[in-house]
Amino acid sequence: MPKGSQSPNVWRHSMKVLMGLLTGLCILAALSACKPSRPSVGVFPIKVIVLTSDQAGIPNVSVQINTKEIGKTDKYGTFVGTHKGKVGTSVRIKVVGVGKDNFFVFKKPLKMRKTQRGWIPQEIKVNAFLQPATMDAAAGGGDKVAQAGGDNAGGDKAGGDKAGGDKAGGDKAGGDKAGGDKAGGDKAGGDKAGGDKAGGDDNSGGGDNSGNQGSAKSAQTNTGTGGGLAQAPKKPDNPQPSPVRDTTPPTPPPAPATPPSGKYEISIKSNTANARVYCRGCRRRYLGKIRDAGGALVYSHKDRRSQPRPLKIEFRLLGRKNRCEYKETRIKQEVVLDTGRQQYEVSANFEKKPAKRIEVTSNVAGIKVYLGRKMQGEITDPATPYVLEYTKCRRSVRLTLRPSDRKVRPRRIRKSVRFRKDEYSYKVEAKFRAPKPKVAKAPAMPSGGGDTPALPGGGGDTPSLPGGGNTPPPPPPGPTPTKFDGKYKITITSNAAGIWVYRGRRRLGLIPDAGGSLVYTHKDRRKSPRTLVLRFRAKNRFAYMQKQKTVRVSLEYGRADYQVQVSFDKRKPLQFTLKSNTPGVVVYVNRKKAGTISGPDKPLTYEYNGRPMRRANIEFRSPNRKLFRPSRVRQRIRIESGRYAYEVTGNFTEFDPGDKVVLKPRCLRRKRGRRRVVVLKASKGTRFVLKGDCNEPLAKVGKSGRIRVSLPTGTFQRVWAVRSGGKTQKVFEVSKGGGPMIVSFGGPGRRCSLGRIKKKIINKIPLEEEEVRCLKKVRPNNKQHFSAQLFLARFYCQQKMRANGYSLLNKLGSKARNRFNPYRTLQLGIEFGRCKKYTSAVRFLKYTEQRINRFSPADRTQNRIALYRSMATIYEQLYYRRKNTIDLTRALKSAERLADIVPGGQKAAARKEVSRLKKLITQKGGLDD
Numbered sequence: 001m002p003k004g005s006q007s008p009n010v011w012r013h014s015m016k017v018l019m020g021l022l023t024g025l026c027i028l029a030a031l032s033a034c035k036p037s038r039p040s041v042g043v044f045p046i047k048v049i050v051l052t053s054d055q056a057g058i059p060n061v062s063v064q065i066n067t068k069e070i071g072k073t074d075k076y077g078t079f080v081g082t083h084k085g086k087v088g089t090s091v092r093i094k095v096v097g098v099g100k101d102n103f104f105v106f107k108k109p110l111k112m113r114k115t116q117r118g119w120i121p122q123e124i125k126v127n128a129f130l131q132p133a134t135m136d137a138a139a140g141g142g143d144k145v146a147q148a149g150g151d152n153a154g155g156d157k158a159g160g161d162k163a164g165g166d167k168a169g170g171d172k173a174g175g176d177k178a179g180g181d182k183a184g185g186d187k188a189g190g191d192k193a194g195g196d197k198a199g200g201d202d203n204s205g206g207g208d209n210s211g212n213q214g215s216a217k218s219a220q221t222n223t224g225t226g227g228g229l230a231q232a233p234k235k236p237d238n239p240q241p242s243p244v245r246d247t248t249p250p251t252p253p254p255a256p257a258t259p260p261s262g263k264y265e266i267s268i269k270s271n272t273a274n275a276r277v278y279c280r281g282c283r284r285r286y287l288g289k290i291r292d293a294g295g296a297l298v299y300s301h302k303d304r305r306s307q308p309r310p311l312k313i314e315f316r317l318l319g320r321k322n323r324c325e326y327k328e329t330r331i332k333q334e335v336v337l338d339t340g341r342q343q344y345e346v347s348a349n350f351e352k353k354p355a356k357r358i359e360v361t362s363n364v365a366g367i368k369v370y371l372g373r374k375m376q377g378e379i380t381d382p383a384t385p386y387v388l389e390y391t392k393c394r395r396s397v398r399l400t401l402r403p404s405d406r407k408v409r410p411r412r413i414r415k416s417v418r419f420r421k422d423e424y425s426y427k428v429e430a431k432f433r434a435p436k437p438k439v440a441k442a443p444a445m446p447s448g449g450g451d452t453p454a455l456p457g458g459g460g461d462t463p464s465l466p467g468g469g470n471t472p473p474p475p476p477p478g479p480t481p482t483k484f485d486g487k488y489k490i491t492i493t494s495n496a497a498g499i500w501v502y503r504g505r506r507r508l509g510l511i512p513d514a515g516g517s518l519v520y521t522h523k524d525r526r527k528s529p530r531t532l533v534l535r536f537r538a539k540n541r542f543a544y545m546q547k548q549k550t551v552r553v554s555l556e557y558g559r560a561d562y563q564v565q566v567s568f569d570k571r572k573p574l575q576f577t578l579k580s581n582t583p584g585v586v587v588y589v590n591r592k593k594a595g596t597i598s599g600p601d602k603p604l605t606y607e608y609n610g611r612p613m614r615r616a617n618i619e620f621r622s623p624n625r626k627l628f629r630p631s632r633v634r635q636r637i638r639i640e641s642g643r644y645a646y647e648v649t650g651n652f653t654e655f656d657p658g659d660k661v662v663l664k665p666r667c668l669r670r671k672r673g674r675r676r677v678v679v680l681k682a683s684k685g686t687r688f689v690l691k692g693d694c695n696e697p698l699a700k701v702g703k704s705g706r707i708r709v710s711l712p713t714g715t716f717q718r719v720w721a722v723r724s725g726g727k728t729q730k731v732f733e734v735s736k737g738g739g740p741m742i743v744s745f746g747g748p749g750r751r752c753s754l755g756r757i758k759k760k761i762i763n764k765i766p767l768e769e770e771e772v773r774c775l776k777k778v779r780p781n782n783k784q785h786f787s788a789q790l791f792l793a794r795f796y797c798q799q800k801m802r803a804n805g806y807s808l809l810n811k812l813g814s815k816a817r818n819r820f821n822p823y824r825t826l827q828l829g830i831e832f833g834r835c836k837k838y839t840s841a842v843r844f845l846k847y848t849e850q851r852i853n854r855f856s857p858a859d860r861t862q863n864r865i866a867l868y869r870s871m872a873t874i875y876e877q878l879y880y881r882r883k884n885t886i887d888l889t890r891a892l893k894s895a896e897r898l899a900d901i902v903p904g905g906q907k908a909a910a911r912k913e914v915s916r917l918k919k920l921i922t923q924k925g926g927l928d929d
Contacts, residue, residue: 038112040087042121046070048079050095050104050128053340058130064094083124085110097130104128127261129340262304264337268297269347270315272326280312287313301337308337315348324393326350355389357425358399358417364432366404371397378404385427395419399428407435410526484558486525490532491561493517496568498539503532510539522555529555536566542611545569574608574639576618577647584623585650589616614639620650627739628652658706659699667694671712676734679708682721682745689720691729708740721745728768754784754791761791764798786812786824790831797835805835813844822851826867833874838881841874861901868898872913885924892917 046065050058050073057077062069065083073079085091087110095104106126112119268277270290277287277297288297303309317329331348360369360379367379369386379386390397396418402411413430492501492511499511501518509518522532532553541547551564578587578597585597587604590613594606608616616637622628633650658679670693680688680698684705688698698719699707711717711734721728732743757771767775772795778788789808796805809831818824825847832841848867855863875891878884895917899910 038087038114038119041084042087042110042112042119043082043084044110044121044124046079046081046083046093046124046126048073048093048095048126048128050077050079050097050130051340052132053129053338055340056132058097058132060098060133061128061130062096064096066092067094087112091124093124093126095126095128095130098133099131102131104130129342261342262302262308263342264301264303264308265343266299266301266311266313266335267343267345268299268313269294269345270350271348272317272322272350274317274322275348275350276316276318278314278316280314281309282311303337306339308339310337311335313346315350317350321393325352327353354424355391356419358388358390358397358428359385359426360388360399360401360428360430361385362401362430362432364403364405364408364434366408367430367432368402368404370400370402401430403432405435409433484560486523486529487560488522488524488529488532488555489561490520490522490534490553490564491517492520492534492564492566494536494566494568496538496544496566496570499566499568500537500539502535502537508534524555527557529557531555534564536568538568543571543609545571571609572644574616575645576606576608576616576637577645578604578606578618578620579647579649580620580651582623582628582652582654585652586621586623587650588619588621591617591619612639616646618648618650620652622652624739628654658704658708659702661698661707661709663690663694663709664696667696668712671715674713674736675710676713676737677708677740678711678717678734679706679740679742680719680721680745681706681742683723685723686745687722689722691718691720719743754787758787758791761794761798766799767795786818790827793831794834797831802835802837805831806837806840809835809837809840813840819847820851822848822854822863825851826863826870829874830866830870833870833877836877838874838878842871842878845871845874864901865898868894868901872898872917876917885921888917888921888924892921 046063048063050061052058057073057075059073059075059077061073061077061079063071063073063079063081070083071079071081083091090107090109093106093108095106097103104126106128108124108126110124111122113122268287268290270277271293273291273293273295275290277290277299278285279287279299282299282301287299290297301311311334313333313335315331315333317323317326322329328350331350333346333348335344335346337344361382362379363382365380365382369376369378369388371388371390376388377386388399396416399415399417401413401415409432413432415428415430417426417428419426494511494516495514497512497514497516501508501511501520503520508520511518524530532555534551534553535548536551537548538544538546546568549566549568551566553562553564555562576589576594578594579600580587580597581600583597583599587594587597587606589606589608595604597604616639618635618637620633620635622631625631629652633652635648635650637646637648667690680701682688682701682705684701684703686701688701688707690696690698690709698709701707713734713736716731716733718729718731721730728745730743730745734741757767757775760767760771772792775788775792775795778785782788789812793805793808793812796802796808809828812818812824813828818828825844829841829844829848832838832844845867849871852860852864852867872891872894875887875894879887879891892914895910895914899907899914902910
């Protein structure tokens with residue numbers, strides 16, 4: 001076989017495979033082509049059932065679709081029809097009954113239903129409950145009912161115009177109606193009375209009550225009495241009771257009980273604006289607000305129970321204005337739901353309070369009434385009060401009464417009216433002093449001479465005055481009285497410094513020094529001046545027992561000078577006597593340094609003159625934290641009323657340096673110079689070994705847990721701590737210092753401090769085996785389990801044991817209580833990023849972003865900053881790993897969000913980071929230039 005040619009078997013096998021693939025593709029294409037598609041137009045069946053509240057059908061009810069009538073219901077209240085329309089559109093079905101506002105409107109979208117046979121139109125069902133028609137309308141409309149018998153039995157149709165006319169001898173005159181159902185009154189001459197039974201089979205029973213066959217014969221003759229009138233049928237002499245034919249239609253079978261729809265529409269109305277509506281028994285408590293007066297709020301309620309629960313609807317008017325304007329601000333109404341009724345209406349009418357009626361009276365006419373600065377009216381007659389109606393919502397008003405006559409005193413009177421609850425009538429009375437009427441002078445006497453008669457007592461023309469002459473007597477000697485100008489001089493003195501003086505809201509001045517004074521000139525020209533009220537307020541309100549004082553000065557008309565003296569009691573300072581058994585203790589009172597205690601017999605005295613307080617926080621700090629325990633003592637003193645001296649003690653215990661170890665004489669002989677005491681701390685039973693030049697076992701730690709050894713300063717020493725579980729070594733430098741140097745190898749319970757372990761992990765200090773073992777022992781039911789596992793995972797990632805870190809973090813993230821907590825997902829995302837597991841980090845950070853609103857308002861901003869900063873960093877690291885510019889775009893979006901929410905001091909750095917990412921994306925071809 002030549003080179004490059006194929007074997008026939010191989011070629012045949014390849015053709016079989018190709019034919020199989022083509023066959024499969026054809027089958028798939030055929031299946032896809034045969035798959036039916038949903039039609040866009042269909043014929044939809046419609047079924048309408050119209051019932052009363054008693055589940056009885058209503059006939060002859062018009063059914064309209066999109067304002068076009070398509071039919072009416074039958075005697076059972078049912079209508080069945082079809083409607084052709086476009087799928088997805090909505091139709092408006094209106095069922096109109098007899099009477100005003102007796103209709104039902106229903107909207108339904110046209111939908112297709114998928115079945116095994118394909119797509120079929122979905123049936124439209126409407127259950128409407130309407131009011132039944134009146135009796136006349138139900139019977140068929142007035143006169144047509146009366147045609148059956150009664151007064152119209154021999155009327156128009158029995159023997160009237162039609163009987164003697166064209167149809168006088170026809171069917172209506174002597175046929176079925178004349179001797180049948182309608183001609184013989186109320187069913188008296190019907191089929192049963194004068195029909196087959198009364199006249200027999202041989203048609204011989206004519207006469208008055210002739211049957212149908214006899215009437216038929218007379219109808220064939222086509223004869224009448226003439227004049228267009230038909231002969232009235234005669235009554236029998238001896239009327240026999242005949243059976244009456246029952247012509248009432250058969251009672252329709254009861255309509256099938258339709259299940260309650262469970263949907264109710266409640267129209268809620270209020271006569272006021274901004275009425276809030278609440279509901280008890282609804283899906284939600286607050287339904288909404290009626291914004292306009294007379295507006296409505298429609299609420300759709302669902303309750304599929306056969307006996308739905310009643311709804312309690314409450315209307316509320318909020319705000320102080322509404323409380324003052326309306327008598328009641330809450331109205332509760334109950335809506336009892338009925339399965340046969342879908343629409344309800346609830347309304348609330350809030351009654352307004354009547355206007356407040358103020359009657360203003362005065363003893364002088366011409367008094368103008370002002371409310372504020374606006375004139376309201378005038379009192380024209382003292383006997384007729386002026387009535388003022390006030391409708392605003394205030395607790396009190398101030399009226400000013402001013403006389404029109406400038407000679408009436410006082411020039412104005414102010415009256416305050418304070419409104420009381422449920423009281424709407426008030427009276428205000430003002431009294432003014434009207435000017436005294438002028439006395440008419442006596443007329444001048446005429447001079448002597450002429451016809452004037454002479455007065456008795458004199459012989460001349462001028463009457464003689466008592467005193468013997470014509471000149472009046474001179475006035476008595478003395479100073480001429482002067483009128484008081486209404487100015488009062490008040491000299492104010494105080495025993496305290498920094499006292500402000502006020503009159504009302506007006507500040508008169510300041511008394512700067514103790515024993516100083518202030519002169520104030522007051523003007524009041526009334527004969528009965530008002531009392532002057534002065535208010536004194538201390539500038540330093542904590543230095544005195546009283547914050548302010550009020551003094552009333554009674555002024556007397558004519559007295560100009562007054563002396564007012566005010567005294568403030570100085571507040572005693574709080575005196576603290578601070579003691580300690582250790583010298584050099586620093587004391588702080590309310591975080592403020594008070595001093596240092598020099599010795600046990602020399603307490604520290606501290607006086608406090610600040611603002612009054614209920615408790616005093618006193619803190620004693622040891623002079624050396626390494627030599628004394630505890631490092632600080634805190635005391636909380638409760639300040640008692642009337643007590644100003646307190647004694648507080650803070651005691652410390654000196655640190656026990658432990659057993660002293662004496663090295664061999666030849667040990668460290670090369671290291672000469674100053675030495676320092678080094679205290680080695682460990683748990684009980686630990687044995688220390690000093691390595692290096694000595695290589696000498698030191699001692700075994702006893703109950704105290706410490707040993708002390710003297711080592712040369714400036715040297716590096718290596719010490720082993722040998723325990724039952726292993727050994728730990730430390731290399732430390734013996735530094736210079738006065739006190740002992742403490743080197744700890746972990747005491748009992750010290751290694752399980754999560755705060756200490758966290759500090760070591762943050763500073764990237766390797767943990768010891770006991771500390772790692774302690775983190776592993778934290779149980780899941782412990783509150784610190786999540787933090788312990790998080791610290792342990794970070795430690796593994798720092799030590800390049802990332803597999804262990806991944807497994808711990810994945811185990812924490814798989815728990816639902818951690819995955820749905822935004823605080824924990826944020827921490828997990830950051831830790832995954834530190835371990836360089838960027839895909840998992842992005843997943844948990846997205847969880848956090850979805851639940852970012854669950855952060856508390858106090859720390860929401862800080863957590864958002866941490867979230868977007870981490871997302872920007874991790875997306876950038878993903879780009880360096882996958883070389884996909886989409887990651888850089890996502891990092892840019894996170895950086896832009898970070899720049900929007902950071903505070904002002906950090907915005908410059910955030911915007912710089914955004915510019916750097918934009919430049920990097922442009923270089924990589926992700927953004928246009």
